[in-house]
Amino acid sequence: MRNAWTLTKVRMRLALRNRAFIFFSLVFPLIFLFLFLGLFARSNVAAVPYMLASVLAITVMGSFWGLSIQLVTFREQGILRRFRVAPVGPGAMLASSILSNYILTLPTVAIEFALARRIFHMQGWGNLGGVFFLITLGIVTFAALGLIIASVTNSTQETQVINQILWSAFLFLSGATLPLPMLPIWLQRFALFLPATYLVTGLERVMVARVGIRQIEPEIVALAVSAAMAFFLSQQLFRWEPEAKVGPRAKVLAAATIVPFLLLGLWETAHGNLRSTARTDFLSIERSAPADRPAPLNAPR
Amino acid sequence: MSAPIIEVHNLTKNYGAVKALRGVSFEVQEGEVFGLLGPNGAGKTSTVEILEGLRPPDGGIVSVCGLDPQSPGSAFKQEIGAVLQSTALPDKLRVGEAISMFASFYKRRRDPAALLKRFGLEEKRNTFYSYLSGGQKQRLALAMSLVNEPRVLFLDEPTAGLDPQVRREIYTIIEELKKERKTILLTTHYIEEAEKLCDRVAIIDQGRVIAQGTPRELKQRSAGTTRIELRLARPESDAALKQLEGVADCHASDGVYVVHSTRVPQTIVSLVKYLEANGNELSSLDIAAPSLEDVFLELTGRRLRD
Numbered sequence: 309m310r311n312a313w314t315l316t317k318v319r320m321r322l323a324l325r326n327r328a329f330i331f332f333s334l335v336f337p338l339i340f341l342f343l344f345l346g347l348f349a350r351s352n353v354a355a356v357p358y359m360l361a362s363v364l365a366i367t368v369m370g371s372f373w374g375l376s377i378q379l380v381t382f383r384e385q386g387i388l389r390r391f392r393v394a395p396v397g398p399g400a401m402l403a404s405s406i407l408s409n410y411i412l413t414l415p416t417v418a419i420e421f422a423l424a425r426r427i428f429h430m431q432g433w434g435n436l437g438g439v440f441f442l443i444t445l446g447i448v449t450f451a452a453l454g455l456i457i458a459s460v461t462n463s464t465q466e467t468q469v470i471n472q473i474l475w476s477a478f479l480f481l482s483g484a485t486l487p488l489p490m491l492p493i494w495l496q497r498f499a500l501f502l503p504a505t506y507l508v509t510g511l512e513r514v515m516v517a518r519v520g521i522r523q524i525e526p527e528i529v530a531l532a533v534s535a536a537m538a539f540f541l542s543q544q545l546f547r548w549e550p551e552a553k554v555g556p557r558a559k560v561l562a563a564a565t566i567v568p569f570l571l572l573g574l575w576e577t578a579h580g581n582l583r584s585t586a587r588t589d590f591l592s593i594e595r596s597a598p599a600d601r602p603a604p605l606n607a608p609r
Numbered sequence: 610m611s612a613p614i615i616e617v618h619n620l621t622k623n624y625g626a627v628k629a630l631r632g633v634s635f636e637v638q639e640g641e642v643f644g645l646l647g648p649n650g651a652g653k654t655s656t657v658e659i660l661e662g663l664r665p666p667d668g669g670i671v672s673v674c675g676l677d678p679q680s681p682g683s684a685f686k687q688e689i690g691a692v693l694q695s696t697a698l699p700d701k702l703r704v705g706e707a708i709s710m711f712a713s714f715y716k717r718r719r720d721p722a723a724l725l726k727r728f729g730l731e732e733k734r735n736t737f738y739s740y741l742s743g744g745q746k747q748r749l750a751l752a753m754s755l756v757n758e759p760r761v762l763f764l765d766e767p768t769a770g771l772d773p774q775v776r777r778e779i780y781t782i783i784e785e786l787k788k789e790r791k792t793i794l795l796t797t798h799y800i801e802e803a804e805k806l807c808d809r810v811a812i813i814d815q816g817r818v819i820a821q822g823t824p825r826e827l828k829q830r831s832a833g834t835t836r837i838e839l840r841l842a843r844p845e846s847d848a849a850l851k852q853l854e855g856v857a858d859c860h861a862s863d864g865v866y867v868v869h870s871t872r873v874p875q876t877i878v879s880l881v882k883y884l885e886a887n888g889n890e891l892s893s894l895d896i897a898a899p900s901l902e903d904v905f906l907e908l909t910g911r912r913l914r915d
Contacts, residue, residue: 314713325701386697393691394714395683
């Protein structure tokens with residue numbers, strides 16, 4: 309535990325000295341904040357929490373990107389093998405990845421809240437406890453997914469390609485950029501199988517409808533089980549050596565991380581009400597739009 | 610004599626079809642500087658990485674400080690220090706942060722500031738790793754390897770790629786460690802390094818230990834021959850020089866002919882006669898005591914850097 313904390317402090321320092329990290333973890337989410345809230349919630353204060361939920365989800369989902377690249381770079385450059393001859397285990401290395409990411413993401417979240425209140429006049433805080441809980445769980449889950457990506461890729465280039473594909477899916481198919489009810493029905497059904505969708509809809513529910521975390525239990529269970537599986541599997545698949553290549557069996561094992569979302573997606577498709585609650589939350593902000601201003605978005609039924 | 614601190618018996622390691630180690634055996638006593646000398650690809654790094662616990666062996670028995678390097682837990686790693694063939698740290702990590710971080714991983718630890726001072730890095734403590742020169746990086750690697758007061762120190766090619774001046778600095782540091790009776794396993798392909806620093810040397814080639822002993826003992830193996838280094842005005846064939854009286858072996862490298870002779874006076878007389886008869890001249894001639902290079906040559910028929 310002490311080693312994990314030492315590594316966490318060092319990795320936080322390294323991240324803060326990295327301009328790319330500052331851009332992607334602070335500047336980039338704030339660009340989304342001003343874009344979303346400025347365009348869609350400027351004249352509709354009731355839409356601010358809904359849009360803020362999307363921005364928070366984007367901030368949280370970004371966890372997996374930098375973390376996977378950093379770990380693979382450390383492995384490629386032979387940095388990890390220097391740690392390997394010291395009494396440092398994979399658990400400490402992986403836990404420090406998640407913990408440093410978590411601590412460094414929280415200030416961005418706080419700034420986003422402060423700006424939403426100060427500049428965009430957001431009323432109230434939503435269910436703040438629920439938001440904090442979901443953000444914590446979301447960062448841990450997406451950071452753990454980053455660890456899995458780092459475990460199954462052999463080079464920085466390969467990691468970037470996989471990150472790009474996942475990031476695009478998370479960003480555009482989960483409701484984070486385009487509200488879920490606006491997507492074609494077949495895409496909405498596909499979105500039920502993405503971890504990002506549960507984070508986005510969970511945050512929308514606690515921010516807009518201010519529901520308690522008991523009412524978003526499926527989302528929480530899926531995120532928590534996935535985080536636990538991803539952390540466990542990334543420990544099993546951890547590679548210190550640049551030349552240690554991952555085999556097809558490990559890739560299959562890593563794919564098990566998405567099992568909770570497959571199960572939840574199937575359950576949601578058959579019995580769930582995620583799509584209808586997402587639609588309700590979305591329509592509630594549309595209804596509150598000023599009468600002189602046409603509703604900006606039309607949701608398909 | 611007490612039990613060896615490092616024991617290696619019949620060690621084997623394969624990388625696919627390549628047999629990197631074919632039954633390597635040696636022992637190292639506490640307080641000894643032991644060298645693994647051999648050309649690139651001989652199996653030195655594979656051996657040392659197995660001893661450091663970085664690679665599992667395919668066969669044989671290995672013990673360091675009475676522990677199996679592959680044993681789970683941190684007990685083994687608490688006992689060793691290592692300078693890897695290439696140490697890498699994050700570019701934006703400061704020197705002081707790096708050594709303090711590694712010190713914090715161990716139960717037994719030395720004062721990081723004192724180590725930086727000892728290795729001449731005190732003024733660099735706030736410098737990013739990426740801004741250090743090659744020599745400074747290697748001194749930092751050495752300082753980091755000592756943060757836990759290791760019982761055994763592994764140095765894998767510690768001077769490879771460094772310029773001669775920096776190499777001499779590293780030699781001085783290793784000599785100081787030797788005076789402190791630190792147990793060191795050193796791999797190198799530099800003859801000078803092995804002769805200067807090691808109490809005992811194992812010469813390793815193609816995955817096998819082909820000779821071991823003190824540098825003096827090993828050189829005595831070549832005592833039957835004396836090395837004559839000569840330069841000629843015009844090139845001659847090795848084969849022609851091998852025909853001279855008393856010559857056991859001859860090879861040329863960079864314009865220098867190295868002749869191993871069992872009877873030096875006769876060889877020189879017949880050399881002069883041969884050159885005169887062929888209208889050639891001697892530019893220089895040195896008679897040298899045999900080195901470990903000669904031992905290697907005698908055992909393998911190749912030079913260390915071939």
